[in-house]
Amino acid sequence: MTPDLTSLTVHGALALLESKACTAVDLVDALVAAIAARDPELGAYVSLDADGARREAEAADKARAAGTGGRLCGIPVAVKDVLNVRGQPCTCASRILQGYVAPYDATAIARLRAAGAVMLGRTNMDEFAMGGSTENSALKRTRNPRHPDYVPGGSSGGSAAAVAGGVALCALGTDTGGSIRQPAAFCGCVGLKPSYGRVSRYGLTAFASSLDQVGPMTRTVRDAALLQEVLGGVDPMDSTSVAAPVPAYTERLTTDLRGMTLGVPREYVVDGLDAGVERAVRAAIERCRELGARVIEVSLPHTRYAIATYYVIATAEASANLARFDGVRYGQRCADAADPLDLYERTRAAGFGPEVKRRIILGTYVLSSGYYDAYYLSAQKVRTLIRRDFEQAFAQCDALVTPCTPTPAYRFGEKTDDPLQMYLGDIFTVTANLAGICGLSVPCGVAGGLPVGLQILGPAFKEEQILRVGHAYELARGEGWLG
């Protein structure tokens, strides 16, 4: 019987390709058919170049036959619409970038290509990665594949929905304050936010440059480990990428957690933590103990300042990063501008959505003369304290285990009128970005019928430790976690 190619893991697909049970073209065709059937409802993709993907798949099949294929030879990858792929649109789910076609490949894309991966299509997101539900997309609505009335999370909601919804084997997301881990938790897939500097940001349309990271979204931890091996490493085009060696993560995975110490931050048990989420996460931690891990309580005392700190730094950087969208060189431009100021004002007023405007205004404010010290400078100091919290915690343990989000996915429109409520949903994820450490979300059960994510945080450039925890837990958890 022919297996369902759309339900494969990356490793499963590689095994079929290697044994000639299927071709890369078969994989692309199966996914394109699934997208045609399911995506009108799901809404994961914003664009799809099926012909281009098929051509790349044909080339991959030839390379594999010739024995020259890379580690991901023939694997179709869905790409968040924030990364530049040469010759493709890159809208960042914004009206202002409609019509823009990227003239170059992001380094993450170039690395995937070099490994033989096939660029499948572009996934929906919150506009410029600003949001946690993908409701801020100017292009379309993406639904949670587990329940159509619920949000998929965000900002990498399209990538998470595609992987969990059977229309992609794996995807790239980006994570500035939780945008890979949170939608992975909401949709029930695996999401890895690498350490800051681990994956080149060159070609990633910047939201907050000191926080952004590109990372994989997959169906298993082992798949995330494989993609991360390909994505990681220093890049001369990104001065903030770090020349630390990239270990063979897939070879370091284990089935138990003997010898590992896991920390549970006491500050991560907060008011408003959903009882079902708490139950699922406690059970997952218990499972880790059974696998041989020692579990201790640790403290991250500055956690309560994290959201405020994050929204000062992220918006400040965003206010400068998004200044380039002015209608002069690419994207949308208002008609009949009288002068440059008129051009900027009308182009940007029409091109940006309300959340993006809110953040640009906030970021402009905190950098303004007379306010800089009170906001931006203070936030940088608190950021240092938060980083030290983690350094002290990691002196006692190998990884931290926490809920990924305070609640499971919510209904469309439930939080759109209250941005602060939306921001508070980032409480467990933004700290990793502020500290530059790595984090992983692995499905660990359900609450109210919706997936719950176990977040595993590790020291900077120690992705192998969190991947090991996630993989051992995932094996022990088994397949029936969705109930």
Place this chain on the structure above:
Amino acid sequence: MNYLTSIGLEVHVQLRTRSKMFCGCAVGFGAEPNTQTCPVCLGYPGAMPTMNGEAVRLTVRTGLTIGAQINARSKFDRKSYFYPDMPKNYQISQYDQPLCEHGSVQIDTPAGGKVVRIRRIHLEEDVAKNMHFANASGVDFNRAGTPLMEIVTQPDITSAEEAFAFLVALKQILQYAEVSDCNLEEGNIRCDVNCSVRPEGQEQLGTKTELKNLNTFKGVLNALKYEAPRQVEVLRRGGTIVQETRRWDGDAGITTSMRTKEDAHDYRYFPEPDLMPVVLAPAQVEAWRATLPEMPRARRERFVSEYGLPDYDAGVLVADKVVADFFEAAARQAPNAKAVSNWMMTEMLRLLGETERDIRSVPITPQALAGLVRLTEARTINSNTAKEIFAELFEKGGDPEAMVKQRGLGQVSDTGAIAALVDEAIAENAKSVEDYRKGKLAAAKFIVGQVMKRSKGKADPQLVTKLLEERLAAGA
């Protein structure tokens, strides 16, 4: 009441690098619009800057030549403002941690030498160039991202003439250090000026205005010659100076208000998160210091001691490094350095000025000038012939010694032959001889001229004069 003027300059210098500040695009002048661009210098989504190490080296080198402190750690910042010539609508610059601080430049003023303190030198990227057509505007991004070094002085300059002298001295230093081509026509050096006046006796500086659109050193001179008296006049009439930016209108010879402090930009500086801080190891800075060339003041002193030139001549020659290089190359091969200097100071600089040419682009070589000096020192040719040969060398080049030999231009120093010509001239100009004897000494010059004419210019005029005076004294 007397008023004192305080002037501070912000000088932007285009560095001599092959590529742009933050990408690999070529730096060049005059290419087709938007042919030297890439996603980085066009500010495309996702593009990131990477630092040009050579630009850092050249900036540090400049700091070392003016005795500045080289900061072990400096960083880049974003300076935000919207304008179509700004690809990202922020400029990557250095705000509070520049590469160099606290240097000084010596200048010459009519009242003697003076030190202008340098506050800081930092590195940034240039903007693009806006172009305006009949029905539209365009932007040429070729220049966008070109490395610019900004040198900021303390307000130590007290007159327009001092500002001019400072710019001349600075240009010399930059040329000597080989950090910039200093081509003013291509905008390699651009200048903003801050100017204030205050009553004599007042400690605190007056309210300053900033002058823009100063593209030449002469423009700075003339703008300040207008602006400082304008401010004094406002104060004399009981008015106050408004802190503002003013534009120099070179054609009208006036400055006019562009914008006041209320309209000033809030640049919202913050550290550039896409670049790491610049950390310079002391050993690196010392290695760069070891490669510093001789600076103009030291060279001027050496020209005086080594070649025996008057200080004034040495000053003129070192003013332009390429002129000084030419002089020195010729002086090393010539029997008389002072004679070489004389040629440089008179004929060479005159012809360069008249033809508006650069010494590097004229065919005359230092070897040729040295040859010419050898010919005059040996009195093989007279000075008129030498001037003609110089003009020809300047225009077409060539070997003066070969030219003299081929054309038989050698000076006639044969006493017998010249004496015969002198006798002929005396015989044919009885009236002049008579005038001379009556005390009209100038008449002798006429007779010398007649002898030179007969010799077709080849006679040694000194010999002619000597022989004529002997003959006339003897009562011939």
